[in-house]
Amino acid sequence: MKKPCSSLPLAMLLVSTLVASLSAQEDPTQEQTEAAAPAEIGPSGQPIAFPHDVHAGEYEIDCQYCHFSVERSMRAGIPPVATCIGCHAFVAGSQNPEEITRLREYADRQEAIPWNRIYKVADHVQFPHMRHIAAGVECSNCHGNVQEIEVIQQVNQPLSMGWCLGCHIESGASRDCTVCHY
Ligand code: HEC
Numbered sequence: 732m733k734k735p736c737s738s739l740p741l742a743m744l745l746v747s748t749l750v751a752s753l754s755a756q757e758d759p760t761q762e763q764t765e766a767a768a769p770a771e772i773g774p775s776g777q778p779i780a781f782p783h784d785v786h787a788g789e790y791e792i793d794c795q796y797c798h799f800s801v802e803r804s805m806r807a808g809i810p811p812v813a814t815c816i817g818c819h820a821f822v823a824g825s826q827n828p829e830e831i832t833r834l835r836e837y838a839d840r841q842e843a844i845p846w847n848r849i850y851k852v853a854d855h856v857q858f859p860h861m862r863h864i865a866a867g868v869e870c871s872n873c874h875g876n877v878q879e880i881e882v883i884q885q886v887n888q889p890l891s892m893g894w895c896l897g898c899h900i901e902s903g904a905s906r907d908c909t910v911c912h913y
């Protein structure tokens with residue numbers, strides 16, 4: 732995979748896509764992930780084979796550029812198609828151009844990509860991302876080294892009460908039943 736000859740083209744893309752995505756991200760609570768239509772699944776298990784290693788690893792795009800609400804809300808947030816198109820209106824894709832074609836088709840139809848959830852706690856459990864980020868817990872503690880993962884899979888299975896409590900005991904965080912169940 733080729734790198735750009737300097738970081739300037741990517742920096743310009745970042746600016747243009749930021750403008751495009753700001754308007755699309757006004758409502759971070761909007762359920763971008765849970766579209767009504769059943770997902771059309773490729774071999775990656777996702778409607779589009781989105782490579783984290785290329786974006787977060789090779790091109791060093793910050794996690795929060797896409798997972799925009801992780802610092803301030805319960806949910807990390809999944810980027811809207813407009814965030815992708817900010818770059819992929821120009822970046823065609825040299826390895827899997829058909830994936831970019833499908834991405835552009837979602838954008839043309841103004842349709843949210845029906846991503847399948849990978850990490851999900853039971854309905855009776857509350858997981859606040861913002862409290863963990865504020866306490867300095869790294870994404871990698873719970874999601875593994877995403878910069879090197881091509882297709883996201885759960886690395887800490889299952890998301891059991893024992894797993895949560897193990898770290899809470901170690902780090903002196905609350906063990907009160909009602910902080911996680913209410
Ligand atoms: C800041 C710019 C940027 C953003 C935002 C971005 N991408 Fe990319 N993406 C790239 C670059 C650069 C590549 C590498 C292209 C290449 O190697 O030809 C890439 C590669 C890809 C590839 C692999 C294509 C290939 O041929 O290797 C897919 C699929 C993809 N992106 C999907 C997405 C999706 C979906 C989103 C939104 C969630 C997104 N991208 C957001 C810059 C971006």
Ligand code: HEC
Nearest residue numbers: 786787792793794797846847848849850870874877878883
């Ligand atoms: C260019 C946008 C982009 C960047 C940068 C990015 N992600 Fe993602 N992320 C996505 C998209 C789109 C999905 C949904 C598709 C999937 O699961 O692969 C996703 C999914 C995830 C998931 C799984 C969500 C679920 O369904 O449970 C985790 C965990 C995650 N990202 C963590 C990270 C971390 C950590 C970083 C930084 C190291 C990062 N991401 C950087 C776009 C991005």
Ligand code: HEC
Nearest residue numbers: 794798801806807808809850851852858863868869870873
């Ligand atoms: C202490 C563990 C922990 C840390 C740290 C953490 N996550 Fe998560 N993440 C989870 C759990 C648990 C879920 C499932 C939450 C649910 O079902 O409500 C999740 C879900 C997600 C999702 C999917 C749905 C959503 O919008 O919340 C994304 C994307 C994600 N995390 C990204 C990140 C990123 C990016 C970081 C770092 C900036 C991060 N996470 C830090 C444990 C963690």
Ligand code: HEC
Nearest residue numbers: 857858862863866872890894895898899902904905910911
């Ligand atoms: C890797 C360590 C780690 C893991 C794993 C972890 N947590 Fe935490 N959690 C923390 C830390 C550190 C804090 C912050 C404590 C503080 O703010 O004083 C915290 C805070 C919280 C809070 C807020 C507590 C309060 O006092 O209001 C809740 C709720 C919570 N976590 C739920 C969960 C759940 C549910 C899981 C499992 C799905 C989980 N955590 C997994 C480290 C972790």
Ligand code: HEC
Nearest residue numbers: 852853856889890891892895896899905906907908911912
């Ligand atoms: C740090 C977060 C956290 C705390 C504190 C916590 N739990 Fe849980 N609890 C969980 C998670 C996550 C699950 C879901 C486990 C799963 O789906 O496998 C769970 C599941 C449960 C279940 C359902 C078991 C099952 O088989 O699904 C019960 C009952 C429960 N907890 C009771 C309690 C009680 C009582 C306390 C206080 C002594 C407590 N929990 C404290 C995170 C927590």
